[in-house]
Amino acid sequence: MQTFRKMLPAVLSLVIAAGMVAASELLHEKEIIFPEITAVAIGALAAPVQAWNTSRIRLLLTITASAVAGVGIVLFIPLALVFRIPLALICASAFVTISGTGFLPAISACVLPVLLGTRSPVYIASVAAMTSLILLAQLISEKAGLRKKSVFTPVTPDRQLLMLRVRQIFAVSVICIIPALTGEVFFIAPPLIVAFFEMSGPGSKLPGRAPQAVFLIVTAAFCGVISRAVFTEYLSLPLTVSALVSCAVILAAVSRMKLYFPPCGAIATLPLIIPEGALLRFPFEVSAGMLILVCAAFLLSGERRIVPRVKKLLSSRF
Numbered sequence: 220m221q222t223f224r225k226m227l228p229a230v231l232s233l234v235i236a237a238g239m240v241a242a243s244e245l246l247h248e249k250e251i252i253f254p255e256i257t258a259v260a261i262g263a264l265a266a267p268v269q270a271w272n273t274s275r276i277r278l279l280l281t282i283t284a285s286a287v288a289g290v291g292i293v294l295f296i297p298l299a300l301v302f303r304i305p306l307a308l309i310c311a312s313a314f315v316t317i318s319g320t321g322f323l324p325a326i327s328a329c330v331l332p333v334l335l336g337t338r339s340p341v342y343i344a345s346v347a348a349m350t351s352l353i354l355l356a357q358l359i360s361e362k363a364g365l366r367k368k369s370v371f372t373p374v375t376p377d378r379q380l381l382m383l384r385v386r387q388i389f390a391v392s393v394i395c396i397i398p399a400l401t402g403e404v405f406f407i408a409p410p411l412i413v414a415f416f417e418m419s420g421p422g423s424k425l426p427g428r429a430p431q432a433v434f435l436i437v438t439a440a441f442c443g444v445i446s447r448a449v450f451t452e453y454l455s456l457p458l459t460v461s462a463l464v465s466c467a468v469i470l471a472a473v474s475r476m477k478l479y480f481p482p483c484g485a486i487a488t489l490p491l492i493i494p495e496g497a498l499l500r501f502p503f504e505v506s507a508g509m510l511i512l513v514c515a516a517f518l519l520s521g522e523r524r525i526v527p528r529v530k531k532l533l534s535s536r537f
Contacts, residue, residue, distance in 0.1 A: 228366055229470050231356045232260035233463065236484075239349055240462040240491060250341040252492050255282075255327040256349045257466055257484035258410060262324070263357050265470060266479035269369035273320035275354045277371075279347070281318045285311045285325040286346040289332035290339070300333070301399040305392040307333045308412075312384045319373035323416045324481060327409035334404045335492075380421070387416055390515050398508075405497070405504035410485035411436070411512050417482070418516035426520055429513055431476055435469070435483040436509045440502035442468045443490035448498055458491055465490070 236257045243251035262270030263278070271278070288310040292303055311329035315322060328346055331337070361368045374380070391412055398406040414432065418425045425432055446465040450456045469487040473479050490501055 225365075228356075228360050229265040229474060231360070232257070232265045232353075233466050233470060235260055235264075235349065235352055235356065236466045236488065237459055237463045239345070241457075241459040244458055248341055249492060250337060250339045251345045252488070253328075253331075253342065253345050253349055254485040254488035254492065255324050255331070255410065255413075256346075256353065257469075257488045258324050258327070258413070258481035259350055260353050261470070261473060261479055261484040262481040263353055264360065264366075265473070266366075268367050269357075270479055270481055271320065271322045271324075272372060272374065273318070273322040274371040275358070277318045277320050278322050279350055279354060281314050281320060281322050281325045282328045282350050283343065283347045284314050285329035286332070286343045288314070289329040290337055290343055292329075292333055293336055293338050299399075300404075301396055303333045304330065304395045304399055304407075305388060308388045308391060312388060316376050316380070316384060319375065320371075321374065321420070323413050323420075324485075326416060327413050327482075327485060330409040330412060334407075334409065383419075383421065386519060387419060390419075390519060391415060391512075394511060394515060403500075403504060405493075405501050406508035406511070408486065408489060408505055408508065410482035410489070411505065411508050413485075414480075414482040414509065415512040415516050418513065419519040423520070425480075426517060428478055429517075431478050432480050432483075433506075433509055433513060435472060435476070435478065435480050436486055437502070437506045438472055439465075439469045439483040439487035440490075440505040443487040444498050444502050447490050452495060452498075462488065462491055 239256055240252055243249060289307055292307055292310070296303060296306065307329045308326065311326040315325055332342055357366070360366045395407045398404050414436065417423060418429070443465045446461040447458070450461045450464060451458050465487045466484070469483055473483065486505060490498060493501060
């Protein structure tokens with residue numbers, strides 16, 4: 220009985236993710252599938268303690284505002300993708316900073332429609348509805364004693380945080396140039412960008428577990444592709460079956476490794492909405508992109524540690 224209680228939040232996460240895909244198939248509306256919802260489910264529901272410093276209302280408002288901004292950029296900003304991506308990063312980062320939270324998956328909610336050219340308000344409605352459903356499940360789980368209640372401490376933006384956001388946006392914008400110009404956007408899949416922001420953030424523990432984080436991303440990419448290729452493309456089963464398998468595997472992996480790394484959930488779901496012809500290259504491009512962004516995160520976090528030491532040394536000598 221105790222084991223079942225511990226597993227229930229993860230089971231609820233799986234049911235919500237699969238339900239989203241089922242709704243998409245029943246309504247014949249692909250825009251309903253929001254890959255980042257699996258990441259939100261892992262961080263807000265499956266994890267024993269919420270992965271981000273945020274309240275429920277701020278989480279919902281931040282991710283919804285980011286989705287609106289992403290679709291708005293596609294609809295009203297007639298620029299090339301290489302310019303739209305930095306604009307999406309600026310908008311999402313601004314929402315996260317203004318909300319006083321650490322809810323970085325909002326970045327993916329803004330960048331994804333820009334990469335895919337999403338123009339439908341259905342995407343925005345799905346983001347708001349599915350996120351609300353997860354937060355409701357989180358609230359019920361806390362009331363039932365199935366998970367610990369998170370304590371939100373608002374973050375007041377200071378100069379150091381603002382400068383970090385500027386460096387993060389600049390680094391990702393530079394890395395995105397070649398994929399944006401060539402159309403090989405899986406190298407910069409939005410969950411990978413979120414992973415970079417989380418790894419290079421202040422006080423992040425992820426750099427110490429970088430190999431495990433990379434392993435989870437690579438596993439999620441291959442698992443998502445194989446699930447869709449086998450169950451949907453080859454066996455002609457509903458896409459919901461592929462979603463169930465890929466999400467179940469990645470939920471089991473994060474639980475086994477005790478590393479509740481939300482971006483891997485989104486990567487496991489992303490193959491469900493890409494063209495069939497792109498399935499073969501997806502996991503390889505995602506794996507390469509993850510390695511590049513992890514290296515960039517290490518360089519950025521290393522710079523934050525080294526520069527203050529150099530300044531201190533210079534001031535002591537002169």
